[in-house]
Amino acid sequence: MNRPEYIQERDGALWLTEVESDHLKLNWRLKDVLHVERSPFQEIVIVDTETFGRALVLDGVVQTTAGDEFIYNEMISHIPLALHPNPKRVLVIGGGDGGVVRECLKYPSVERVDLVEIDERVTRACKMYLPELAGKLDDPRVRTRFEDGVQYVKGVRNQYDVIIVDSSDPIGPAAVLFEEPFYRLVKEALRPGGIMVCQSESPFFYLPVLQNTRRLLNELFPVTRTYWAPVPTYPGALWTFTLGCLFDPFEDSGWICRIREKSTRYVTAELAVGSFVLPAFVRGALGVAE
Amino acid sequence: MNRPEYIQERDGALWLTEVESDHLKLNWRLKDVLHVERSPFQEIVIVDTETFGRALVLDGVVQTTAGDEFIYNEMISHIPLALHPNPKRVLVIGGGDGGVVRECLKYPSVERVDLVEIDERVTRACKMYLPELAGKLDDPRVRTRFEDGVQYVKGVRNQYDVIIVDSSDPIGPAAVLFEEPFYRLVKEALRPGGIMVCQSESPFFYLPVLQNTRRLLNELFPVTRTYWAPVPTYPGALWTFTLGCLFDPFEDSGWICRIREKSTRYVTAELAVGSFVLPAFVRGALGVAE
Known part of the structure; x- marks a missing residue:
């Protein structure tokens, strides 16, 4: 070796x-x-x-990392799944480590999670060495496909209630996952009333990525919101996620109750609400009131 | 050099x-x-x-650092100052860089801020090279004393509305600022209805310090609460602050309004409320319901 x-x-x-x-x-x-x-x-x-x-x-x-993955994985999963009133089919793009899939399976309404990871070897290595992340990939509700996420969504229309884009940084192979054509395909792959979320980087280190993501989703979706969490092992610590929703899931405040009793280590119902309150400088940089 | x-x-x-x-x-x-x-x-x-x-x-x-100091300095200052209905006299222990003093002076009720820093040279260097932090130390409401914080509070009784302990890590000279005798002296230096706050480290890297701080303040004060903020340049990112209050300042929810219009870059009224919502694993480690 x-x-x-x-x-x-x-x-x-x-x-x-x-x-x-x-x-x-x-x-x-x-x-x-x-x-x-x-x-x-x-x-x-x-x-x-x-x-x-x-x-x-x-x-x-x-x-x-095994030590802090729960913060990122819970936040990118539970928020969209709780916001959707009845998520049955979920698509995870990237996320070959399995951490996001594990969290999605905590929602009893979920009948199927499709994981589309470009690199089979990532998933194989995680199954072997990080079973606490990848252990649920053998659940009968999960189907794993090893192919390019952009190519995959090109072929699907009107199929998913929730789509989670768990990408790496916007350099190299993941760069296309931060661009308009991809978000447009993701929107088309959603069922009516669907919700998508993507990680939108740190406002300290990648502010233009966050601003651009928010702008692109604003143009495509009737409702867009950004939320955040502290991720110790990512530079800039303050990490953001941006939602694109085909309806306004915030009209019914009952969504936060759906996070309760989900055996989480970071997120709680109250923390989910708080995660949408942006720091003043982020609010200013996005030009939003939230 | x-x-x-x-x-x-x-x-x-x-x-x-x-x-x-x-x-x-x-x-x-x-x-x-x-x-x-x-x-x-x-x-x-x-x-x-x-x-x-x-x-x-x-x-x-x-x-x-100039780039992210605003998060820490706003959070350790605005929360206790806004929680106190009428803070007139404020004591800052440590904090020789002046960042906390700058934030305290944004409250019009504040008549005097006493800064007690052990190392005159720290303040001198910050005045010269970090004027955005130390620039307000020349304000007529500020009195700076260069002496040991523990010795200083030994001599005062019943004098301060708010005491902010802006210490470095609990190793070396700052270690005494994390111990019971010091907190007892701080309590005695508060006026009736006073509030103290200290930085209580990261639950990832220094969980026993947070747990111990909370326990000690619980024994001394009728009301104790922990809140948090993401600090990019501190290890563990998720940083905590713990309050000891001589009364229950949360009974009047009007406190959050006092943060409005204070020209801040991180904290907002909504974020102040959210900062008291602890991640599930921190709540568990502290054995609290908040």
Whole structure:
């Protein structure tokens, strides 16, 4: 197993250097390197970090860790699923680690979750090394397809109640998932009354991405809202998610009750409501009143 | 000017290595090192980072940056000041950078802010290099004393409406600011109806500190509450603050209106309310219902 160049031994310990930007790097001390593999799409590494336990690393960027994945995965899943009055069919694009699927399955109305991940090897590695994330992928309600998310949604019309775009950063293969043609296809893949959500990055590090995402969804959907959560392992900490809704799910405040009793570690009904209250500088940057 | 060992030149650029723990390090690319000084208490460094602008660094730990200081400083100041119906005298312990004082002065009822900072050199360096933080220290309502915060509060009884403990991490000189005798003195320094607040660290990296702080304040004060904010430059991102109140300021929900029109960049009235809604795992760790 060839160790990638961003994992080095120093002072008798293994360190992973994550390049957050040209100007900021994070050094994670590792207990172990569990898996290294080059797929047709990216370099897939699973490490065991001292700070947050096992982590999935793609092309040197930490995507998720056992220690804090629950914040991101709960927030990108429970908010749209609770907002939809009766979600039966859910599509997850990206999200090959399985964390989002796990959360979706907590909603009894959900009959089927389609996971469309471009890289089969990511899912295979997560099944082996991160079972707490990928363990529910064998649930009979789940169908996993390994193909390009954009190509997949081109072929579907009017099929999903909720679509969750769990993408990596808008560089490389995931860049198309932040563009207008893709969002238009996602809208067409929704059933009437459907809801889509995408991660829309940090307002500190990627403000133009957030602004652009919000603008594009505004043009396509009658109701668009941005919410946020603190994600310790992502640069900028304050992470945003943006919803596009084919109806106004906020008219019925009963949605927050649907989060109760879902065995979550981060989100609660009250926190779900609070997550839509944006910091003043984000509100200003988006030009919205929320 | 001798550069400290945690600032090194690599690949033609200056990098500051911040040791978050034995297991996690952050590398900040610097535009410049503006100031290096050893005071009787600590090594004081002011750098200009590429990511968050100028930063105050004490003994190698980034304390505050121009780019994100507003989140922490607004949250530790506006919440207690808005909760108090008529704060006239405010004590800030630590906080020599002046950021908390700046926020306190936004409340017209405040007649006097006493800043007690142990290290005169910190304040002097911030006045010179971080005027956006320290610029209001010359306001006639502010009196700055350079002495040990514990010694100072030993001598005062029944004098302050609000006391803000803006400490560094509970290692080295600030450790006493996390202990029972200090909190007892702070309580005695409050006027009837007074409110104190302290930063109580990250539940990811310092959960026992948060739990202990909450427990100690619970024993001393009739009403104790914990609230939180995302601080990008602090490890764990999700940062907590804990209040000790001599009365129940939450009985009157009008407090949130007092945050309005205060020219803030992070906190809003709605966000202030939301900041008291704790993530499920924090609620569980504290054994509270909020």
